[in-house]
Amino acid sequence: MSDVEDYAIVVEDLVKKYGDLIAVNNLSLKIKRGEIFAFLGPNGAGKTTAIEILEGIRKKTSGKVIVLGKDIDKRKELDQIKKIIGTLPQEFNTHLNLTVKENLRFWSRMYGKNIPIEDLIALVKLEDKANVQYKNLSGGLKRRLGIAISLVNDPELVFLDEPTTGLDPRARRETWEIIKGLKEQGKTIFLTTHYMEEAHVLADNVGIIYKGEIMDIGTPTELIDKHGGANKIIVRCNDQETRDQIYNILFEMGPLENDDGDIVISAKKKGSISKVVDLLEENDVPYSDIVTQRPTLEDIFLTLTGEILITSTETEEKT
Amino acid sequence: MPEQETFTKKIYLSLRRIYGQTVSTAIRWVRSGPALFFTFIYPIIMILLFGYIFGATDDSLYTLNYLNEDVYQVGDNTYAFNPANQILQNLGLNNDTLAESLNLKLVQASIETSSITYNDWMKNNDIPYLLVIPSGWSAAVNESKVNATAPQALIEYYYDPSYTSSSIVQSIIDNVLQEMNIAEFSIPTVVDVVASTTPNREGLTYIDFIVPGMIMVTISTSSMMGMVSMVTEDRQSGKIDKYSASPLKKWEWALSHGLWHTCTSFAISILSVLTGWIVFGFQLSTIHPLMIGVLIFGSMTFTGLALVISRFVKKTEAAMAATMSFVFPQMFLSGAILPAEIMPDFMQTIAKIFPLYYVSEAMRNMMLESTFHLAWVPLGITIGMGVVFFTVGSIITDWRKE
Ligand SMILES: Nc1ncnc2c1ncn2[C@@H]1O[C@H](COP(=O)(O)OP(=O)(O)OP(=O)(O)O)[C@@H](O)[C@H]1O
Ligand SMILES: [Mg+2]
Numbered sequence: 001m002s003d004v005e006d007y008a009i010v011v012e013d014l015v016k017k018y019g020d021l022i023a024v025n026n027l028s029l030k031i032k033r034g035e036i037f038a039f040l041g042p043n044g045a046g047k048t049t050a051i052e053i054l055e056g057i058r059k060k061t062s063g064k065v066i067v068l069g070k071d072i073d074k075r076k077e078l079d080q081i082k083k084i085i086g087t088l089p090q091e092f093n094t095h096l097n098l099t100v101k102e103n104l105r106f107w108s109r110m111y112g113k114n115i116p117i118e119d120l121i122a123l124v125k126l127e128d129k130a131n132v133q134y135k136n137l138s139g140g141l142k143r144r145l146g147i148a149i150s151l152v153n154d155p156e157l158v159f160l161d162e163p164t165t166g167l168d169p170r171a172r173r174e175t176w177e178i179i180k181g182l183k184e185q186g187k188t189i190f191l192t193t194h195y196m197e198e199a200h201v202l203a204d205n206v207g208i209i210y211k212g213e214i215m216d217i218g219t220p221t222e223l224i225d226k227h228g229g230a231n232k233i234i235v236r237c238n239d240q241e242t243r244d245q246i247y248n249i250l251f252e253m254g255p256l257e258n259d260d261g262d263i264v265i266s267a268k269k270k271g272s273i274s275k276v277v278d279l280l281e282e283n284d285v286p287y288s289d290i291v292t293q294r295p296t297l298e299d300i301f302l303t304l305t306g307e308i309l310i311t312s313t314e315t316e317e318k319t
Numbered sequence: 320m321p322e323q324e325t326f327t328k329k330i331y332l333s334l335r336r337i338y339g340q341t342v343s344t345a346i347r348w349v350r351s352g353p354a355l356f357f358t359f360i361y362p363i364i365m366i367l368l369f370g371y372i373f374g375a376t377d378d379s380l381y382t383l384n385y386l387n388e389d390v391y392q393v394g395d396n397t398y399a400f401n402p403a404n405q406i407l408q409n410l411g412l413n414n415d416t417l418a419e420s421l422n423l424k425l426v427q428a429s430i431e432t433s434s435i436t437y438n439d440w441m442k443n444n445d446i447p448y449l450l451v452i453p454s455g456w457s458a459a460v461n462e463s464k465v466n467a468t469a470p471q472a473l474i475e476y477y478y479d480p481s482y483t484s485s486s487i488v489q490s491i492i493d494n495v496l497q498e499m500n501i502a503e504f505s506i507p508t509v510v511d512v513v514a515s516t517t518p519n520r521e522g523l524t525y526i527d528f529i530v531p532g533m534i535m536v537t538i539s540t541s542s543m544m545g546m547v548s549m550v551t552e553d554r555q556s557g558k559i560d561k562y563s564a565s566p567l568k569k570w571e572w573a574l575s576h577g578l579w580h581t582c583t584s585f586a587i588s589i590l591s592v593l594t595g596w597i598v599f600g601f602q603l604s605t606i607h608p609l610m611i612g613v614l615i616f617g618s619m620t621f622t623g624l625a626l627v628i629s630r631f632v633k634k635t636e637a638a639m640a641a642t643m644s645f646v647f648p649q650m651f652l653s654g655a656i657l658p659a660e661i662m663p664d665f666m667q668t669i670a671k672i673f674p675l676y677y678v679s680e681a682m683r684n685m686m687l688e689s690t691f692h693l694a695w696v697p698l699g700i701t702i703g704m705g706v707v708f709f710t711v712g713s714i715i716t717d718w719r720k721e
Contacts (some may be wrong), residue, residue, distance in 0.1 A: 021413040058720040079566065087564045092557035095343060097350040102343070109339025110565045112332045149561075 007066070008033045008188035009054060009057050016049050017213075023049040025212040027063070029220040031190065031205070033156075036183050038203035039192040039299075047192035047288050048090050051161050055087050055102040056188065057089060068157055080179030083112060086090060086155035086249055088146045090162050090192075100145055103134055103151060111153035124148040124178060140171035147178060158182060160191040178201055185246040196298050208304055215304040227300040236289040247281050267292065336567050340575035342642075344549075345582075354545070358583060362537040369529045370599050376424025380424035381488050382444050383410070386437075388454040401501075402460040403452045406474070409495045420489055437477050448478040449486050450453055454623075457501045527602075529687045530595035535679035536616070537587050539621045540582040542645050546625030547642045550575065550716075551635040563718035573626060573713040580618040590615060607685050613698060616705030617678040622648040623672070623705070648673075655679040674704050 006293065016024040023046045031037045039047045052058035054065060056072045068161070070077035070086060094103045101117060108114040121130050129137060135143065143163065150158055150262040164172040172195075179202055182189055193199055199206045200220045208215040208223070209226060216223060225308040235250075237243050246263050247255050255265045267273060280287055348354055381500055389403040412420025429451060430440050441449055461471035476492060478485035553559050562572060575589045586609075595601030625642065632638040648657065652666065653673035662670065670676045677700040684694035 018412075052560070052720065055564045057560055057718065082564060082566050085564065087561060089557035089560040091555075092561070094558065095347055095554075097347055098343060102346065106343045107561075107565075110337050110562070110567045112566065153565075195675055 006033065007031060008035075008068055009037075010064075010192065012064040012160065014050070014053065015061045016046070016058075017061045023212050024053070024060075027209075027212075027214055029207060029214065029217060031188065035105060035182070035204040036188055036189040036191070036202050037264070038177065038199040038206045039149070039209050040188075040194065040199040041192075041208050041209035044211075045209045047209060048161055049212075050209070051159050051180040051190065051192055055085065055159050056081060057087075075179050083153065085157045086150035086158040087155060088150040088158075088160045088163060088241055090165075091145050091158060093142070094134055094145065094149060097133050099131050099133050101130045101138070103145065104148060107149045109150045113115060113153050115154045116153065120148040120178060123151070123181070125174070125198070135274070140167045140174075143167060143171075144175065147175070155187065157188045157190065160189065162192055162194075164193065172198070196296060196301065200296070208301060210301075210305045216300075223300050224295050227295075227303045230272075230295075232293045232295065233265040233266040233267050234271055234289075234291050234293060235265070235276065235280070235287050236259070237261075237263070237285075237287045243284055245283075245285055246280065246287060249279050249285065332530050332566070333568070333571055337571050337575045337578070339574060339577050344576065344579045346581075348579075349696065350594065352445070356535070358541045358545075359439065359590055361540070362533050362587055363594045365536070365656075366529060366533050366575075366594050367598060369533065370526050370559045371594070380419065380422055381448075381484050381491075382424050382426055383448060383450055383488055383492075384426050384428040385450040385452070386430055387452045388432075389452045389456040389458075390706055402457045402472075404457075406452070406495065406499060406528065409499060412493065420496070422488075423488070423491060423668060426686075441477060441479060446479075448485050449476065450492060451475040463485040499569055526595055526599040527655060527687055528658060528683065530601050530681035532679045534584075534588050534591045535617060535675060535682050536655050537591070538580075538584040538617055539649065539675050539678070541583060541587070542618050542621035543628075543642050544623045544639070545580065545625050545645055546576060546622050547629050548635060549639045550626070551633065551638045554629075554633065560719055560720075564636065569716050573622070573709065573716065577619050577622045577709060580622050584614045584618050603683070603686055605691070607691070609694075610685055610696060613678065613681045613685065613701055616702045618684075619705035619709040620674050620678065621708075623708030624713035625712070626663065626716050627708070630715050630717065649675050653679065674701075674708075677701050 007030050009029070011027055011029050014024055014027040015022070025046075027050060029239055039045075041047050049058065054067060054072075055058045056067070056078050065072045065083050070081050072078050095106065098106060100121065104117045104120055105154065124147055126141065126145060126148070129141060134142065143166075145270065147160065147163060150160065161195065162181070164175050167175065175282065176198070179189060179191070189202075191202070202301065204216060204219060206220055206223060207217040216227065218226065234245055237246060243257070243261065246256075249264065250265060252271070253265050256266075258264050265272065265276060273290075277290065280290075383409065386409065387403055389401075393599050407425065408414065409417075410425060411421050411423050418424055428440075428446075435443075437449055437451065440693060441445070446549055455472065456472055463469040474496070476489055476490075493677065499687075533690070550559075551563075592601065592603055596603070628641050628645070629638050632641045652669055653659070653675040654667075654670040655661070655675050659667050659676065661668040677697040681694050681697035684690040684692075684697065
């Protein structure tokens with residue numbers, strides 16, 4: 001029992017089918033209270049489907065879901081859950097011609113426990129826009145108000161479905177700060193994203209979801225250690241002749257060539273880097289640069305699914 | 320008493336949610352210029368339009384065919400005082416001013432009574448009503464003046480009950496006869512009514528008809544369209560997802576919108592009555608508290624129907640199209656703006672399918688004092704529909720996604 005109490009969310013064998021399509025397949029996970037958990041996955045992975053089931057707003061096909069120690073299948077318990085969670089749907093627009101303040105007041109009235117509206121406005125830094133109608137806010141500010149709205153009842157657990165999709169890098173970083181602030185207040189955050197950087201920066205634990213299945217769950221570091229393989233040593237050079245030369249010299253270390261025409265070596269053993277440098281120096285090869293790189297969630301995603309994760313923070317995706 | 324406390328707290332929170340929803344809807348609505356404008360301008364335009372088009376033609380005289388079979392006394396020296404002639408003159412025969420003031424135009428019917436019955440003749444010639452003074456009537460009247468035990472002198476009125484004006488004409492004849500009874504004969508003369516009676520709306524003019532009808536048409540249209548567009552819009556914007564994940568209950572949400580549409584229905588009613596009064600001299604004979612009931616349960620009926628539609632048709636455009644394809648036929652077929660009585664029988668049956676029929680009948684009969692007694696049945700049906708549609712609509716509305 002106390003086991004259950006320690007967790008904000010416990011999911012066992014969750015399955016969701018849309019007709020023949022299995023959107024979520026045998027999902028099991030446990031999320032500790034107070035942590036930030038991120039679902040990382042490409043479009044159509046089943047993130048929204050899963051999060052909506054956890055919020056109690058979508059029917060599941062089978063499985064067990066316990067949120068904040070309460071069973072979502074029991075009506076009374078679900079009613080209690082609703083009072084202490086906050087949600088931000090993926091596609092969300094509040095009342096267009098109400099102002100920021102009026103919208104917050106409106107949502108506050110839907111709950112019994114409220115935090116002062118001024119505090120919420122300050123939290124998402126919308127002081128200047130408090131009396132501006134929602135429809136006149138920029139996309140980033142709309143999203144921030146959405147987050148503020150998800151907090152009107154001072155929830156213990158907040159679900160954020162793609163809180164930063166469509167925002168520019170700066171707005172995204174500001175949002176990250178807000179989310180970190182929530183964690184400091186002791187709230188549990190469940191978010192979805194297809195930005196690996198976001199997962200890496202924010203999340204205590206990341207679940208990689210692909211085609212409705214969890215490929216693995218762990219801290220970003222754990223995942224990288226486990227699936228990312230070793231650090232990479234990248235030797236850059238300018239011409240084909242040098243490349244061939246390097247390739248031959250480093251042959252015993254299993255060199256690979258990447259898209260940019262660099263030679264990549266996996267630093268599996270200790271001392272690999274110095275060995276590479278020594279070999280190159282001995283043979284007097286005119287390489288232009290040597291760098292080492294830690295594997296990223298991107299690499300893990302590739303290892304786990306055999307596919308490239310669609311978005312990085314730089315390639316902007318429009319809404 | 321912690322139990323007690325949580326219960327009061329629950330009610331308080333519930334009321335707060337309903338209040339929050341209603342107030343925000345009000346602000347949204349007031350700020351969205353076009354919705355406001357059209358909701359209020361619509362009944363005004365429609366009353367003006369229909370009032371002028373139909374009111375004018377309906378003001379023309381009722382053509383009353385008559386047949387005077389009481390002819391044997393023609394040429395008699397008592398001719399001028401012959402009761403048969405007298406009643407025809409009192410109905411405006413050869414006296415256009417009088418006829419006009421009675422709204423009548425008398426036309427002598429020529430019927431080959433030996434070969435055709437009155438009813439068939441009326442049917443064949445599309446005659447709505449026929450006044451027959453039977454042979455020997457004057458004599459019967461004169462006889463009863465001197466002989467208290469003489470049988471009643473009867474005059475016959477044939478009418479087709481599918482015409483609203485039938486009863487109006489009947490009441491005109493009735494009135495004329497009563498006046499004559501009192502003034503001259505002091506004898507029991509009655510109008511014998513052949514064919515069954517229909518609900519009798521004495522002195523009803525088209526404007527009396529259209530004002531309550533248009534009020535309910537506007538309420539039905541604006542509640543249904545407003546509610547359907549609001550629900551589908553809220554669904555697409557993710558607000559329903561948020562409601563679904565919050566303590567807000569479906570019925571609280573539905574009720575607050577029903578409440579809001581009731582408020583607008585008051586405004587619509589006041590505006591319509593004022594328009595009818597200023598432009599056409601419409602007289603509201605009573606303001607009965609039960610009218611509020613018609614507005615409340617009428618609004619609930621249509622809000623509930625809107626919930627049912629938006630339960631099954633989820634996309635805004637499709638839902639609006641579905642609503643339109645209900646609202647427009649209902650407007651014309653339910654007898655709210657064109658009297659059901661003038662329609663063929665099967666159309667009258669169709670009219671009774673639509674909720675608007677009962678709602679506007681209830682309102683209309685209440686607004687015209689003389690017909691108040693006819694309001695009870697449609698009022699009962701309106702209340703029933705309001706409760707049923709609203710409850711069903713709230714229950715089948717499903718926030719939890721499949
Ligand atoms: N209501 C629905 N009916 C049928 N299929 C659906 C429905 N909603 C989602 N799906 C399908 O289920 C799968 C998972 O969708 P979901 O929206 O959960 O993905 P997601 O990970 O949130 O994607 P995105 O990053 O684009 O938001 C997709 O293949 C989608 O097409
Ligand atoms: Mg999604």
